[in-house]
Amino acid sequence: MxxxxxxxxxxxxxxxxxxxxxxxxxxxxLESRGAAVALLPLIxxxxxxxxxxxxxxxVSLRSGRFAWVIFTSVTTVRAxxxxxxxxxxxxxxxxxxxxxxxxxxxxxxxxxxDTGLAVDLMPEGDHSARGLAExxxxxxxxxxxxxxxxxxxxxxxxxxPALRDNLTSLGWDVRAVTAYCTxxxxxxxxxxxxxxxxxxxxxxxxxxxxxxxxxxxAGPRAVVLTSPSIVRRFLRLCAPVPRGTxxxxxxxxxxxxxxxxxxxxxxVASQPTPxxxxxxxxxxxxxxxxx
Numbered sequence: 393m394x395x396x397x398x399x400x401x402x403x404x405x406x407x408x409x410x411x412x413x414x415x416x417x418x419x420x421x422l423e424s425r426g427a428a429v430a431l432l433p434l435i436x437x438x439x440x441x442x443x444x445x446x447x448x449x450x451v452s453l454r455s456g457r458f459a460w461v462i463f464t465s466v467t468t469v470r471a472x473x474x475x476x477x478x479x480x481x482x483x484x485x486x487x488x489x490x491x492x493x494x495x496x497x498x499x500x501x502x503x504x505x506d507t508g509l510a511v512d513l514m515p516e517g518d519h520s521a522r523g524l525a526e527x528x529x530x531x532x533x534x535x536x537x538x539x540x541x542x543x544x545x546x547x548x549x550x551x552x553p554a555l556r557d558n559l560t561s562l563g564w565d566v567r568a569v570t571a572y573c574t575x576x577x578x579x580x581x582x583x584x585x586x587x588x589x590x591x592x593x594x595x596x597x598x599x600x601x602x603x604x605x606x607x608x609x610a611g612p613r614a615v616v617l618t619s620p621s622i623v624r625r626f627l628r629l630c631a632p633v634p635r636g637t638x639x640x641x642x643x644x645x646x647x648x649x650x651x652x653x654x655x656x657x658x659x660v661a662s663q664p665t666p667x668x669x670x671x672x673x674x675x676x677x678x679x680x681x682x683x
């Protein structure tokens with residue numbers, strides 16, 4: 393990275409609505425470019441009250457009943473690892489050799505590889521569920537072994553059904569199961585607490601919605617919104633958003649939710665990665681707030 397890029401976000405106060413265990417990589421990227429980062433945790437994750445459907449799906453997965461298993465987030469991987477441990481199964485052994493693995497995004501792929509699972513398919517351009525659906529093979533172009541045309545799709549309780557519907561329309565038999573529930577932070581149920589992301593330095597302070605709405609920081613401020621559920625919670629707790637605040641969306645579905653709720657983004661990341669977010673912030677700071 394050039395010296396100019398190292399300071400391209402200098403003076404910008406960035407609020408990340410993430411908990412410390414999920415914010416390290418993005419925090420490190422933004423701080424390396426000169427931004428001051430604060431964390432405003434809004435959502436958390438916990439297992440559903442009844443995990444029997446997820447546990448049954450994991451047993452079926454291990455027995456080779458699926459041709460594919462799809463992981464759409466790091467959180468899904470973490471939920472799978474925790475439930476496998478509860479079932480007495482090593483996560484690396486949860487997916488048999490005849491079942492292929494698909495991942496959405498580099499973070500999800502890295503989490504799977506760290507678990508000992510190799511990824512067979514990841515969208516090259518659009519690192520999203522939409523991008524995965526666009527690159528998904530047609531059943532007639534596949535040669536599944538014991539899994540026939542079945543796909544296991546563990547996901548959040550609030551997951552958009554578009555991926556499942558698109559794959560079903562191609563002729564695949566998709567079994568979507570709830571791997572975790574999205575709740576207000578902090579979770580009150582059975583939370584799976586992962587290790588902090590690699591590179592965490594613990595320097596980003598935690599703030600509350602009251603802090604955010606209180607005294608304005610010296611210099612410009614931006615908020616990075618990373619999912620439709622975070623958009624809804626952010627606007628519920630932090631509206632009206634102080635004038636001059638830059639709003640950046642991690643991707644199209646998040647941006648669409650912002651528009652629907654009357655709070656359009658000032659920039660949308662081209663990729664849901666720390667680098668993509670940083671570049672979107674550069675664009676937002678150069679054009680200024682639209683609200």
